[in-house]
Amino acid sequence: MAEVLDLSSFVEHNAGGAAHMTLAVEGVGCAACIRKIESGLNKLPGVIDARLNFTQRRLAVDWREDEIAAAQIVAALEKIGYRAHPFAPERVEADENRHAKWLLKCLSVAGFAGMNVMLLSVAVWSGNVSDMTRETRDVFHWLSALIALPAAAYAGQPFFQSALRALRSGELNMDVPISVGVVLALGLSLFETATHATHAYFDSALMLLFFLLCGRYLEQMMRRKTRLFAGNLASQKAEFAHRLDANGELTRVPVSAVVPGDQVLVRPGEIVPADGQILTGSSEIDESLVTGETVHRHVNAGAQVYAGCINFSGALTVRVTAAGTGTLVDEVERLLRKAVEAKSRTVRLADRAARLYAPVVHAAAALTAVGWLIAGASPHDSIVAAIAVLIITCPCALALAIPAVQVIAAGQLFRSSIILNSGDAIERFAEIDTVIFDKTGTLTLPDPDLDVGSMDPDLLAHAARLALSSRHPLAAALARHAAENVPYPAAVEEAGRGVRVLIDGKEARLGSAAFCGLPDSDRQLQDRDPGASFMAFSYADRAAFIPIRQALRTDAIAVTQALKARGLDLIILSGDRGEAVGPVAMRLGIKQWLAKLTPAEKIAAIELYKSQGRRVLMVGDGLNDAPALAAAHASLSPITAAHLTQAHADALFLGERLAPVLCAIDVSRRARWLMKQNLWLTVVYNAVAVPIAVAGLVTPLIAALAMSGSSIMVTLNALRARLSMSRDPALKLVQAPAEPVEALVQSVELAS
Amino acid sequence: MNVLVYLVPVALMLGLTGLIAFLWSLKSGQYEDLDGAAVRILPDDDIAD
Numbered sequence: 196m197a198e199v200l201d202l203s204s205f206v207e208h209n210a211g212g213a214a215h216m217t218l219a220v221e222g223v224g225c226a227a228c229i230r231k232i233e234s235g236l237n238k239l240p241g242v243i244d245a246r247l248n249f250t251q252r253r254l255a256v257d258w259r260e261d262e263i264a265a266a267q268i269v270a271a272l273e274k275i276g277y278r279a280h281p282f283a284p285e286r287v288e289a290d291e292n293r294h295a296k297w298l299l300k301c302l303s304v305a306g307f308a309g310m311n312v313m314l315l316s317v318a319v320w321s322g323n324v325s326d327m328t329r330e331t332r333d334v335f336h337w338l339s340a341l342i343a344l345p346a347a348a349y350a351g352q353p354f355f356q357s358a359l360r361a362l363r364s365g366e367l368n369m370d371v372p373i374s375v376g377v378v379l380a381l382g383l384s385l386f387e388t389a390t391h392a393t394h395a396y397f398d399s400a401l402m403l404l405f406f407l408l409c410g411r412y413l414e415q416m417m418r419r420k421t422r423l424f425a426g427n428l429a430s431q432k433a434e435f436a437h438r439l440d441a442n443g444e445l446t447r448v449p450v451s452a453v454v455p456g457d458q459v460l461v462r463p464g465e466i467v468p469a470d471g472q473i474l475t476g477s478s479e480i481d482e483s484l485v486t487g488e489t490v491h492r493h494v495n496a497g498a499q500v501y502a503g504c505i506n507f508s509g510a511l512t513v514r515v516t517a518a519g520t521g522t523l524v525d526e527v528e529r530l531l532r533k534a535v536e537a538k539s540r541t542v543r544l545a546d547r548a549a550r551l552y553a554p555v556v557h558a559a560a561a562l563t564a565v566g567w568l569i570a571g572a573s574p575h576d577s578i579v580a581a582i583a584v585l586i587i588t589c590p591c592a593l594a595l596a597i598p599a600v601q602v603i604a605a606g607q608l609f610r611s612s613i614i615l616n617s618g619d620a621i622e623r624f625a626e627i628d629t630v631i632f633d634k635t636g637t638l639t640l641p642d643p644d645l646d647v648g649s650m651d652p653d654l655l656a657h658a659a660r661l662a663l664s665s666r667h668p669l670a671a672a673l674a675r676h677a678a679e680n681v682p683y684p685a686a687v688e689e690a691g692r693g694v695r696v697l698i699d700g701k702e703a704r705l706g707s708a709a710f711c712g713l714p715d716s717d718r719q720l721q722d723r724d725p726g727a728s729f730m731a732f733s734y735a736d737r738a739a740f741i742p743i744r745q746a747l748r749t750d751a752i753a754v755t756q757a758l759k760a761r762g763l764d765l766i767i768l769s770g771d772r773g774e775a776v777g778p779v780a781m782r783l784g785i786k787q788w789l790a791k792l793t794p795a796e797k798i799a800a801i802e803l804y805k806s807q808g809r810r811v812l813m814v815g816d817g818l819n820d821a822p823a824l825a826a827a828h829a830s831l832s833p834i835t836a837a838h839l840t841q842a843h844a845d846a847l848f849l850g851e852r853l854a855p856v857l858c859a860i861d862v863s864r865r866a867r868w869l870m871k872q873n874l875w876l877t878v879v880y881n882a883v884a885v886p887i888a889v890a891g892l893v894t895p896l897i898a899a900l901a902m903s904g905s906s907i908m909v910t911l912n913a914l915r916a917r918l919s920m921s922r923d924p925a926l927k928l929v930q931a932p933a934e935p936v937e938a939l940v941q942s943v944e945l946a947s
Numbered sequence: 948m949n950v951l952v953y954l955v956p957v958a959l960m961l962g963l964t965g966l967i968a969f970l971w972s973l974k975s976g977q978y979e980d981l982d983g984a985a986v987r988i989l990p991d992d993d994i995a996d
Contacts, residue, residue, distance in 0.1 A: 226986035249983030299973060307966040311959060331951070338955065 201438075202265040204452035205281035212261055213243065218254045218279040219427040220272070223247065228277070235275045239263060251423055254279060280430040283451065288422055295415045301350040302408040308346030309401035312339045313899075316398040320896050323393060336388040336395045343397035344381065350404050351377055353411060369549040369594050372556055376585045377403060383582045394579075396586060399898045403591050406906045410595045414618065417602045421614050425847070428834065436468035437461075439512065453515055461511045464666040467504045471513040473497060478509035481668065483635045484837055485818045486770045489745060491728075503818065503837050505668050527794050530822035531843065543619045544867075545597045548874055552593060560584040563889045576891065583893040587884045592905035596873035599913035604866035607917070611858045612849040613831075620845035622870070623829040624863035626810045630758055630856070631801065631827065633815030634769035634776050638783065639745035640851060641816070641835040643672045643728070654739060657698060658732040661686060661705045665694045669730050670705065672743050693731075701735040713738050747779065754853040755783045761860070764809070768797050770819050797823040814856055816840060831856060869916050873909050880905045 207215040220232065229247050232254065236245035241262025247254045256268055265281070272279045315335045322332060351374070358370040377400050384395040434450045439458040450468045453459060458474065461467055467480070479491040484503040491507055494500060500513060560581040567577035601618050608615060615621070632638050655676060662673035664686035686696040693706015704711045711731040727744040748754075755765055767788035769776045780788040789800060801823055804811050813820070813827035816836035824830035825843045832844035841847055848855035884901050887893060972978070 226989040229983065229987060230990050247983070248980045249986060250980045296973065299978075300970065303966060303969050303973070307962055307969075311962045314958065334951075338959075342959070 200266040200269070200435075200447045201452070202269070202281050202449065204449060205283055206265050208260070209257075212259055213257060214260045214265070215255070215257050216265055216268070217282045218256065218269070218272070219282045219430040220247065220252055220254050221278045221280070221431060223249065223252050223277065231275055232272065232277060236268065236271065239268070239271055242268070252427060253282065281449065282426070282430040288419075288426055291415070291419050291422060295412070295419055298353060298408060298412045298415055301353060302405070302412055304346050305350035305401055305405040305408055308342050308350070309398065309405045312343050312398045312401055315339045316395075316895060316899075319395075320894075329391060332393070333388065333391055336384075336397075339395060339397040340385055340388055343401055344385075347377060347381055347400055347404060350401075350408065354404075354407065367550055367553050368546060369552075372549070372553045372585075373403070373407060373594065375557070376400075376588075379582050380586050383579065387579075394895050396582075396895050396898060399586050399895060399902060402899060402902055403586075406591050406902070407594055410598045413602045414598045417605045418618065421605070421609060421616075424609075425614055428849075434466055434468060437465075455515050457515045459513050459515060461506045461513055462666070463506055463508055463510060464668050464671070465506055467500050467502055467506060467511075467513065469502050469513075469515045470500070471515040472499055474512045474514050476509050476511040478511055479507040481505040481507060483745075483771075484641075484816070489635055489771050489775055501818065507668060527818060527821055527839070530794055530798055531825055531839075533822075544622050544870060544874075548593060548597075556585065556588045559588070559885060559889075566889070567891070572891075580889065580891040583891070583898070584885060584888040586898050587888040587893055587901055588881050591902055592877040592880060592909045593874070595906055596877055596909050596913075597870050599910050600866050600869045600873060600916055603913055603916045604862055607862050608846070608859060611855055611862070613855045613859050614834075614847045614849070616845055616847070620829060621863045621866050623810075623845065624812065624859050625867035627763070627812040627829055627860065629764040629766065629804055629809045630812045630814065630860075631766045631768055631804075631823075632785075633813075633817060633820050633823075634767055634779055635745060635771055636816040636835060637814050637833060638751055638767070638779060638853070639747055641833070643669065643743050644746040645672055645676070645741055645743045651737075651739070654732065654734060654737060655741075657703055657734055658705055658730075658741060661694055661696055661703055661732075664688060664696070665705065667693075667706075667730075669728055669743050670694075673705075673730065673741060698734065703732070703734040705730060705732045707731060708740075711738055713740070745775075747782065748851060748853040750852045750854050752783060754857050755785065757857050758860070759784070763860075766804075768792055768800055768823070770797075770817065794819045794822050798826050801826050812856075812860070831859060866916060869913060873912055876909060876912060877905065880908070 202216070205216055209215060223229070223232070229249055232247050233245050236242050236254075236256060239258075241259045243257040243259060245254060245256045254272075258268065269279055269281070315338055319327070319332055319335050321327075322335075354370045354373045354377070357368065358374040361368040361371060380396045380400040380403075384397050384400070387395050435447050436450050436453050437460040438446045438448050438453065439460055440446060445460060453469050459468055459471070463478070473494060473496050475496055477493070477495045480494055480500060481489075481491050482501065482504045483489050484505075485501045494511075500511070563584050564577045564581035567580050568574065572580075598618075601621055604621050605615050605618065608621075656678060659673050659675075659677035660681070661683060662670040663677055663680065663682035665674075665688060683696040683698070686694050688694045689706075689710070693704055693710040695702060695704045695706075697703075708714075708729075708731045711733040713731045713733065727742040730741045730743060732739055732741055758765060765783075765785045765787070767776060767780050767785055769788070769790050770792055771790060773790035776788055776790040780786075789796075792800070797820065801811055801813065805828070810828040813824050813830045814832070815824055815830075816833050818837040818839055820832075821837070821840040821843050824832065824840060830844045830846075832840055832847050834841075834847050834849045836844070836847070846859060848859070880901075884905075887897070977984075
């Protein structure tokens with residue numbers, strides 16, 4: 196590397212000249228890798244410690260800054276054979292880690308306390324049917340109270356805090372009945388203990404907390420796992436920019452370190468790293484990631500360019516402006532805000548159940564107390580029966596019913612290369628009846644490919660090998676067809692025109708039509724085949740145009756057919772021209788399509804479909820799709836999508852294929868069905884258990900059995916998702932040929 | 948029943964010891980890299996050759 200690599204934005208500086216950096220490492224697969232990396236780095240002078248986290252594929256390095264630089268460490272890793280990407284841990288990730296640790300602490304306290312109390316409880320239960328004296332039982336109950344009260348106060352915090360927050364904002368969530376149940380069970384038990392009664396429910400309260408915390412922790416693990424993977428992927432995708440310093444020197448810096456006011460150099464074939472204004476140079480740029488338009492735009496000094504555009508022909512100097520200053524970006528931001536506000540109104544299944552559950556259960560408990568009083572029971576006995584109702588209705592099963600299915604479905608999606616951004620997205624994916632696709636980069640592959648059919652294979656082989664020497668983006672598509680990755684040694688690139696080389700004494704040229712001596716102008720070709728771009732190639736006396744176009748994803752036709760077979764309406768909304776959208780729609784058999792849409796028009800179209808009562812899934816990747824993704828009922832993006840777009844999608848999918856869209860819908864539908872089934876299971880369970888409690892027949896032993904029984908029942912039912920999903924043909928479609936990216940998914944997957 | 952006077956405290960102390968041991972292991976980061984721990988036992992570079 197000729198230019199200087201500057202990684203200072205990733206380095207943490209500690210006291211005494213020590214520095215720390217975290218790197219996401221690619222290609223770590225076995226025990227030997229750990230040793231190679233760690234011993235390789237620890238041998239370097241100045242490195243204090245290098246430790247690889249094998250689960251996360253992340254390397255933490257500490258070193259002394261006066262002896263070695265960050266860039267040298269990355270270079271050393273490259274030499275050992277591992278590509279490492281500096282990594283700036285996100286705040287969200289740190290928060291989630293802390294939260295997960297806290298939940299685990301609560302879980303362990305509830306578990307250990309529950310076990311010890313159960314030890315005492317079993318003694319009391321067996322003592323009650325044999326010869327235990329009242330004094331001994333009281334001692335055991337007091338001991339239970341001594342363990343249970345502080346343990347519940349600590350382990351119940353996640354629920355108490357969330358319940359308080361909900362009540363303060365005037366809402367009811369699942370944590371409210373849980374908290375009420377736990378507090379009343381403990382209060383009643385304390386009172387019973389003080390009055391030397393036979394039954395106390397300390398073990399029930401702790402067991403309830405233990406089961407619920409298990410559910411919470413699993414949910415948290417699922418979220419952490421996807422966040423971790425997304426974080427690694429983001430750092431691998433992170434691009435570098437060439438920053439021009441005041442004295443004209445070039446420094447390679449990570450894009451995240453570029454600030455407004457900086458000047459960056461964008462060479463042909465590179466991606467524009469940030470929004471900005473062109474200072475010098477003129478070029479053709481490909482804005483398909485931003486607008487969906489596949490025809491290149493000619494830009495001159497003074498023009499606005501957006502991050503994510505590909506620079507085609509000339510070097511540009513760009514002054515970076517603050518993100519969101521361009522008219523397009525402003526528009527997208529404004530539409531986004533509106534769409535996001537509208538979306539927060541959808542209600543989750545779990546909250547709906549909670550809203551119904553809490554009043555019903557509390558009313559049932561109150562009625563029990565009143566009923567027993569009227570029947571002539573003492574106030575004490577009536578209240579005991581009422582609290583038994585609260586304990587036995589067991590919010591436990593209800594609180595596990597949905598998360599348990601969510602965790603399993605999310606794992607299934609993860610294995611099918613789909614990363615969920617939000618857990619409740621599964622419910623929304625299940626509800627959709629219309630799928631709207633963006634064209635460029637979604638139905639088609641993000642990188643263009645060439646039509647091989649029309650070319651002489653011999654000519655193609657020469658052209659492909661010559662393309663290896665070119666930095667032109669279209670040449671990259673051609674170069675992928677080269678038999679082996681060996682460029683012609685003497686190839687010469689003429690900036691903005693093409694590459695040429697002598698093969699067996701005859702000259703071969705690849706580039707523009709004029710450069711290759713072909714008469715036809717680009718314009719006429721464009722008219723004949725509007726979807727394609729062309730490169731010219733000449734070798735000796737032979738010459739040809741090589742059409743390069745956006746290719747459909749390999750399984751696009753199969754997937755759209757399968758979606759239609761599931762009764763879904765398919766629509767294409769594209770920002771590209773009609774001539775480019777029409778043929779794609781026809782090949783896929785999609786009758787409804789609209790072209791040349793602005794972001795506002797996309798939203799308007801989605802709103803129209805929504806007003807017809809449809810639930811829309813938007814699949815898109817461009818910056819212009821971001822508001823539409825936020826406005827739709829559910830949304831999906833390929834991992835190649837623009838950053839802003841990714842942030843607003845409910846889920847991202849990896850890989851070259853479209854099958855994950857089908858898979859997301861299938862898995863989610865089945866998951867939602869299981870969620871509903873689980874909710875009905877708890878209803879049935881309560882229909883049996885509540886009359887027993889109302890009749891005043893519940894002993895702590897029955898409560899303990901009912902509680903664990905119902906929780907296990909619901910969890911086992913959720914596990915069925917795994918069985919039925921693994922038989923799904925759509926999943927097979929996704930998992931069949933192993934792609935490198937899927938291997939990556941599997942290698943990052945944590946122990947589950 | 949006099950045996951309870953020391954058996955119960957012993958049982959509770961054992962439970963508490965277990966809890967403290969778990970919290971200590973959590974705090975010292977032993978659950979940060981579960982897969983790594985599993986493969987790190989494989990290389991036998993601690994054996995002198």
